[in-house]
Amino acid sequence: SGNNWGYGKENGPSLWHKQYPTAKGSRQSPIDIVPHQLSHDPSLGPIVPNYDQCTSLNISNNGHSVAVEFDDSDDRSVIRGGPLDNPYRLKQFHFHWGGKGCHGSEHTVAGNSYASELHLVHWNAVKYKTYEEAATAPNGLAVLGIFLQTGDDHRWLHTITDALYMVKFKGSVTDFKGFNPKCLLPSSLHYWTYLGSLTTPPLHESVIWIILKEPISVSERQLSKFRMLLSTGEEEDQRIHMENNFRPPQPLKGRRVRSSV
Numbered sequence: 001s002g003n004n005w006g007y008g009k010e011n012g013p014s015l016w017h018k019q020y021p022t023a024k025g026s027r028q029s030p031i032d033i034v035p036h037q038l039s040h041d042p043s044l045g046p047i048v049p050n051y052d053q054c055t056s057l058n059i060s061n062n063g064h065s066v067a068v069e070f071d072d073s074d075d076r077s078v079i080r081g082g083p084l085d086n087p088y089r090l091k092q093f094h095f096h097w098g099g100k101g102c103h104g105s106e107h108t109v110a111g112n113s114y115a116s117e118l119h120l121v122h123w124n125a126v127k128y129k130t131y132e133e134a135a136t137a138p139n140g141l142a143v144l145g146i147f148l149q150t151g152d153d154h155r156w157l158h159t160i161t162d163a164l165y166m167v168k169f170k171g172s173v174t175d176f177k178g179f180n181p182k183c184l185l186p187s188s189l190h191y192w193t194y195l196g197s198l199t200t201p202p203l204h205e206s207v208i209w210i211i212l213k214e215p216i217s218v219s220e221r222q223l224s225k226f227r228m229l230l231s232t233g234e235e236e237d238q239r240i241h242m243e244n245n246f247r248p249p250q251p252l253k254g255r256r257v258r259s260s261v
């Protein structure tokens with residue numbers, strides 16, 4: 001069935017093209033960002049995230065990552081500006097990470113990867129009626145990517161890592177209200193932007209990527225709590241830890257990566 005893709009030897013990124021031919025498409029993500037080959041575009045304005053209405057609902061483990069879902073029934077939590085011509089509604093955020101001490105980001109910068117990468121997934125509710133419709137439309141989605149590097153404890157990430165034990169197993173979900181993801185943004189909102197895709201099946205080529213240049217710092221201890229999550233369900237006897245849930249960089253195929261100031 002279509003949902004047995006994963007990150008293992010038997011079902012990992014190099015095999016996804018068999019079930020999802022888009023994997024070999026012309027605007028796949030992630031990519032390696034090479035800063036000195038970029039065109040700085042003065043017409044690119046600042047991005048303006050507005051998450052202050054704290055519309056988070058729950059936190060869940062879908063077997064591939066851990067995600068915080070938001071109420072996206074109106075425009076209370078949106079991102080505007082930059083390369084976007086409409087406000088895009090925040091639907092959920094999730095993470096990608098590595099194994100102990102090894103790297104785990106999806107995008108790389110001049111061949112270097114970070115320990116983890118946070119994705120805030122938004123959709124264009126002006127042009128489309130549902131997330132599902134936007135997810136299959138060119139530029140229907142906007143994903144804000146934030147790199148995590150290991151260093152000091154992150155002051156607010158514990159709000160999430162303290163909840164991970166409640167969603168240890170695939171398929172688990174628990175309340176997670178009133179969380180404002182603004183606290184996970186770095187101080188600078190300078191970004192790179194390019195046209196790409198979802199980085200997991202179905203790999204739809206529907207994403208305007210906005211990657212923040214400045215990483216946030218989290219401690220190895222905080223990161224290790226993500227690796228405690230299982231990609232297997234409570235009823236399964238084989239317990240597989242969730243780690244290295246990242247797709248490697250894909251061919252640029254002539255795309256331009258633009259840089260904000």
Ligand SMILES: Clc1ccc(Cc2nnn[n-]2)cc1
Pocket residue numbers: 091092094119121143197198199200
């Ligand atoms: Cl809602 C959603 C959309 C995409 C992904 C996977 C992904 N695509 N691009 N970055 N992450 C996870 C949840």
Ligand SMILES: [Zn+2]
Pocket residue numbers: 094095096119199
């Ligand atoms: Zn992601």
